[in-house]
Amino acid sequence: MENPTTSKVVLLACGSFNPITNMHLRMFELARDHLEDTGQYSVIKGIISPVGDAYKKKGLIEASHRVEMARLATESSEWITVDSWESQQSDWVETSKVIRHHYEELLAREHNRDDVDTVKYTKKRRIEENYIASSLSPLSLCSDGPQLMLLCGADVLESFGIPNLWKQEDIAEIVGRYGLVCVTRSGSDPHKFINQSDDLWKYRKNIHVVHEWVTNDISATHVRRALRRGRSVRYLLPESVVRYVQEHSLYSAESEQKNADVVLAPFQKYSDASTKTES
Amino acid sequence: MASCRVPLVLLACGSFNPITNQHMRLFELARDHMHSTGRFEVVGGIVSPVSDGYGKQGLVPAKHRISMAKLALQSSNWVTVDEWESQQPDWTETVVTMRYHHGRILKEYEQSAGRHSDASENFASPSSPFPQLKLLCGADFLSSFKIPGLWLDDHVEELVQRFGLVCVSRGSLQPERAVHESDTLFRHRRNVFLVREWVRNETSATEIRRALRRDQSVKYLIPDSVIEYIHQHELYTEDSERRNEGTALRPLIKQAHQPIKSLDD
Numbered sequence: 001m002e003n004p005t006t007s008k009v010v011l012l013a014c015g016s017f018n019p020i021t022n023m024h025l026r027m028f029e030l031a032r033d034h035l036e037d038t039g040q041y042s043v044i045k046g047i048i049s050p051v052g053d054a055y056k057k058k059g060l061i062e063a064s065h066r067v068e069m070a071r072l073a074t075e076s077s078e079w080i081t082v083d084s085w086e087s088q089q090s091d092w093v094e095t096s097k098v099i100r101h102h103y104e105e106l107l108a109r110e111h112n113r114d115d116v117d118t119v120k121y122t123k124k125r126r127i128e129e130n131y132i133a134s135s136l137s138p139l140s141l142c143s144d145g146p147q148l149m150l151l152c153g154a155d156v157l158e159s160f161g162i163p164n165l166w167k168q169e170d171i172a173e174i175v176g177r178y179g180l181v182c183v184t185r186s187g188s189d190p191h192k193f194i195n196q197s198d199d200l201w202k203y204r205k206n207i208h209v210v211h212e213w214v215t216n217d218i219s220a221t222h223v224r225r226a227l228r229r230g231r232s233v234r235y236l237l238p239e240s241v242v243r244y245v246q247e248h249s250l251y252s253a254e255s256e257q258k259n260a261d262v263v264l265a266p267f268q269k270y271s272d273a274s275t276k277t278e279s
Numbered sequence: 280m281a282s283c284r285v286p287l288v289l290l291a292c293g294s295f296n297p298i299t300n301q302h303m304r305l306f307e308l309a310r311d312h313m314h315s316t317g318r319f320e321v322v323g324g325i326v327s328p329v330s331d332g333y334g335k336q337g338l339v340p341a342k343h344r345i346s347m348a349k350l351a352l353q354s355s356n357w358v359t360v361d362e363w364e365s366q367q368p369d370w371t372e373t374v375v376t377m378r379y380h381h382g383r384i385l386k387e388y389e390q391s392a393g394r395h396s397d398a399s400e401n402f403a404s405p406s407s408p409f410p411q412l413k414l415l416c417g418a419d420f421l422s423s424f425k426i427p428g429l430w431l432d433d434h435v436e437e438l439v440q441r442f443g444l445v446c447v448s449r450g451s452l453q454p455e456r457a458v459h460e461s462d463t464l465f466r467h468r469r470n471v472f473l474v475r476e477w478v479r480n481e482t483s484a485t486e487i488r489r490a491l492r493r494d495q496s497v498k499y500l501i502p503d504s505v506i507e508y509i510h511q512h513e514l515y516t517e518d519s520e521r522r523n524e525g526t527a528l529r530p531l532i533k534q535a536h537q538p539i540k541s542l543d544d
Contacts, residue, residue: 026498217480218480235307
């Protein structure tokens with residue numbers, strides 16, 4: 001039921017999903033409602049992309065479990081899916097690369113759907129390449145393919161300011177070329193943060209801030225803590241995920257110590273590079 | 280070893296209009312907490328939706344609220360829905376509902392204890408104490424004791440002294456303050472168990488109904504089966520929210536001109 005005048009959007013959420021919680025899933029629902037409410041967008045798909053083990057975050061359990069839990073969690077969803085590409089890479093993959101990968105996949109699927117028309121295809125491709133080369137306007141302006149936007153919480157937006165966690169050009173690409181949908185968590189003010197960063201301010205039109213009026217702070221950290229202490233996590237995660245966690249005895253004091261003495265992959269990668277800090 | 284633990288049943292009274300994941304969380308949090316005191320073994324949980332006679336604005340018929348609660352609790356092996364309160368002809372005071380359930384629980388206990396002993400009298404021994412029933416609620420419930428006309432003083436007294444409260448803190452409300460500000464609660468503070476909910480989850484039935492009216496998603500806030508039920512029966516619209524508009528809550532009417540009730544009802 002797509003309105004021809006709306007832009008098609010696919011939402012991509014990257015993260016540890018360690019484990020996936022109802023809050024992650026709510027983020028998708030809130031984002032979809034918000035975008036469609038503007039009358040400009042039609043959200044056709046959601047993608048959950050759990051990070052690979054090479055990210056080396058403390059307490060990160062095996063990707064195979066995290067992907068499976070996300071799959072169980074989204075079984076009942078008609079539009080949210082899980083993609084394991086990122087988790088299967090042997091090295092940590094920058095978010096911008098993950099987005100590019102998924103965008104290329106989306107384009108490929110769109111082109112396969114078009115009637116076999118090499119002229120039309122070539123023309124489209126050339127336009128896109130020109131835009132990519134020349135400016136950072138959102139790709140939706142030059143193609144009638146779907147737009148891919150990064151879906152995240154305000155904490156991710158604010159993490160753009162952490163030195164050596166992101167490359168400046170990656171941030172510019174994410175907000176300039178693709179777009180960001182940021183769901184506010186309690187206690188953060190994304191508008192203020194956007195205002196304080198020249199890069200973000202420049203592309204503020206591509207940053208959609210979704211206010212979560214009802215605080216829903218189910219963080220995966222809290223869930224892991226509760227599990228370590230033998231407390232119930234029912235109704236914080238989908239039932240099937242609660243069962244999976246129990247069956248596989250995931251999340252103990254031991255699992256939380258994983259990578260305790262290891263440096264997070266982005267820091268490892270960028271520590272030598274000289275990066276500008278946000279002004 | 281649970282031999283010296285008091286068997287405990289938790290009773291939650293409320294509109295459950297509709298039941299939400301947060302309601303069900305209350306039971307989980309309360310059970311974990313009471314168990315961790317070392318003194319209790321939580322053996323059951325009861326959801327008791329209020330009757331239509333309560334007269335609260337936006338309250339949909341009890342039969343729907345009961346059905347939704349049943350659907351939501353299908354996956355629970357210890358919490359059940361009870362229809363007694365919703366079936367009473369008039370709104371029932373919380374304490375009366377508690378007396379009913381406690382009586383029922385004691386009877387069941389006596390019957391099962393009777394099967395294990397030949398004594399005609401059943402004594403609760405240290406290794407097998409009488410089961411207790413406590414009221415499970417959120418911090419907003421505690422604050423409601425202050426609302427004039429909503430509660431009879433004697434009832435509040437009986438509630439905390441005879442039964443006890445398990446109160447789960449919600450959002451920014453501080454139940455410790457409500458206990459501090461009420462002499463009755465303060466006097467029986469040892470029977471008022473405060474459970475800290477570290478995860479701030481302000482999902483309320485009010486918000487759910489608002490989202491439904493606006494055609495916004497409530498997935499992952501209430502069980503899928505309940506969402507389906509709501510859509511099937513077209514509950515929670517602007518019309519349904521206006522039900523009982525302008526009507527005073529039944530407790531305020533019923534208790535306005537009544538003399539203070541005594542303990543024996």
